[in-house]
Amino acid sequence: MRKIILSVLGVLLIIASIFLAKFLIASKDKPKPVQEKVVKTVFVDTVKNGGVQVKIPANGSLVAKRRVEIYSEVQGIFKSGSILFKPGQKYSAGQSLIRIDASEHYANVQSSKSNLYNSIAAIMPDLRLDFPEVYQKWQNYLNAFDLNKTALKLPEMSSEKENYFITGRGIVSNYYNLKNLEQRLSKYIITAPFSGILTEALVTEGTLIRNGQKLGEFIDPSEYEMEVNVSKSYANLLKVGETVELSNLNKTESYQGIISRVNGSVDQTTQTITAYIDVKNPDLKEGIYLEANIDGDTVQDAIEVDRNLLLDDQQVFVIKDGLLDTMPVTPVYFSETKVVLQGLPNGTILLKKPVPGAYAGMLVKSFEAEANL
Known part of the structure; x- marks a missing residue:
C-alpha cells in the first residue's frame, strides 16, 4: 500500500513540474511594460527687454506739518468762553483758544x-x-x-x-x-496761530493754570508730512520736489506726495537717510500709516520677475526644445517681491511661475501649447 501512495505522489510531482516549466517558458516571451513619460505643464513668458523703473519702497506715519504744543507763560484761572476747549474743536486764525484771568x-x-x-x-x-x-x-x-x-x-x-x-x-x-x-x-490770551483743529486738551474751564504748564496741541489738518528712512545706497535718488506714490496698507487708496526735504546726514546706527514727503488730502488724518514708492533709476535692457524665480546660483529656468534648462543672469535690483534682471536675450522662453521639484532636463510643455491641442 505504501509503495502505491509513493508512486502516485511521484507521478503527480512530475506532472506539476511539466506544467510549471511550460508556464515559465511562456512568461519569458512576454514584452516588458514601457513606463509612461511624465510631462509637466508650466506657465511661461517670453523675454522682452526694456527700461524698468526701479521703485524704492518706504513707509511711515503721517504727522501734521504745522503743529503747535500750547504752553502757558503766566498763571491764573482758565476763564470760560463761547467755544469749549475740547479735542476736535476747530478754530480760525487769530481766534482765542484760552483766556486766563488777568484782572x-x-x-x-x-x-x-x-x-x-x-x-x-x-x-x-x-x-x-x-x-x-x-x-x-x-x-x-x-x-x-x-x-x-x-x-x-x-x-x-x-x-x-x-x-x-x-x-x-x-x-x-x-x-x-x-x-x-x-x-x-x-500772554493771558492765547490765540490760534493758524486755522486748524485742537487734537489734545489737558485743561478745562476753571482750572488753575501754572506758568510753564502744557495745555494742549493744535494742528493744521490741511497738510501732512511723512518721515521715511531709505538706505544710504539710494541717497542720490532722493530729489526735493519729486513726486511720490503713496498708498494705505490695503492698497485700496492712493495719494500723491512730494519730497520736501532730505536730511544731509546718514544715521550711523541704521545706515539710512531720512526724507520727508508732503501730502495733502482731506481724507487723511494724523497718525495714518502709509507706504511710499519712490522713483529710482531706470534700468535699461532688463526685465522684472518674481524673486522666487531666481535660483541661489543667480540662474533662472528657461525652456529649450521642451526641456528645462538654466541660464545665468545678473540681478540689478531687489524689492520685497520682485527682482530686476539683465542678461536674458530677447525671445527667451522663461518660467512665469516656479515648478516644484524642477531640474535641468525635465520634460515640460507650456500652458498655452496645451490649450491649443
Missing part, C-alpha cells in the same frame, strides 16, 4: 501807565522854561495818552541835553517797565 495783572499795568503819565506831566513846566523847542512834542504825547490803550512810543530825543533830562527823571525806565507789563498782559 490782577491788568491793575498793575494801569498803575504803571498812571505813573508814566504823572512823571511826564511833572516835567512839563521845566520843559517849557528850559527846552521850549521840544515842549510841544511832549505836550502832544500827553494829549494822545490813553489809559485804556497800549502806551505810545516815546517821542524821539532831538538833543543830548534833552536825553539826559528825560532819562534823569526816570521816564525812559518807567516807559520800558510799562511795555514789559503790557507784553506780559498779552
Whole structure:
C-alpha cells in the first residue's frame, strides 16, 4: 500500500513540474511594460527687454506739518468762553483758544501807565522854561495818552541835553517797565496761530493754570508730512520736489506726495537717510500709516520677475526644445517681491511661475501649447 501512495505522489510531482516549466517558458516571451513619460505643464513668458523703473519702497506715519504744543507763560484761572476747549474743536486764525484771568495783572499795568503819565506831566513846566523847542512834542504825547490803550512810543530825543533830562527823571525806565507789563498782559490770551483743529486738551474751564504748564496741541489738518528712512545706497535718488506714490496698507487708496526735504546726514546706527514727503488730502488724518514708492533709476535692457524665480546660483529656468534648462543672469535690483534682471536675450522662453521639484532636463510643455491641442 505504501509503495502505491509513493508512486502516485511521484507521478503527480512530475506532472506539476511539466506544467510549471511550460508556464515559465511562456512568461519569458512576454514584452516588458514601457513606463509612461511624465510631462509637466508650466506657465511661461517670453523675454522682452526694456527700461524698468526701479521703485524704492518706504513707509511711515503721517504727522501734521504745522503743529503747535500750547504752553502757558503766566498763571491764573482758565476763564470760560463761547467755544469749549475740547479735542476736535476747530478754530480760525487769530481766534482765542484760552483766556486766563488777568484782572490782577491788568491793575498793575494801569498803575504803571498812571505813573508814566504823572512823571511826564511833572516835567512839563521845566520843559517849557528850559527846552521850549521840544515842549510841544511832549505836550502832544500827553494829549494822545490813553489809559485804556497800549502806551505810545516815546517821542524821539532831538538833543543830548534833552536825553539826559528825560532819562534823569526816570521816564525812559518807567516807559520800558510799562511795555514789559503790557507784553506780559498779552500772554493771558492765547490765540490760534493758524486755522486748524485742537487734537489734545489737558485743561478745562476753571482750572488753575501754572506758568510753564502744557495745555494742549493744535494742528493744521490741511497738510501732512511723512518721515521715511531709505538706505544710504539710494541717497542720490532722493530729489526735493519729486513726486511720490503713496498708498494705505490695503492698497485700496492712493495719494500723491512730494519730497520736501532730505536730511544731509546718514544715521550711523541704521545706515539710512531720512526724507520727508508732503501730502495733502482731506481724507487723511494724523497718525495714518502709509507706504511710499519712490522713483529710482531706470534700468535699461532688463526685465522684472518674481524673486522666487531666481535660483541661489543667480540662474533662472528657461525652456529649450521642451526641456528645462538654466541660464545665468545678473540681478540689478531687489524689492520685497520682485527682482530686476539683465542678461536674458530677447525671445527667451522663461518660467512665469516656479515648478516644484524642477531640474535641468525635465520634460515640460507650456500652458498655452496645451490649450491649443
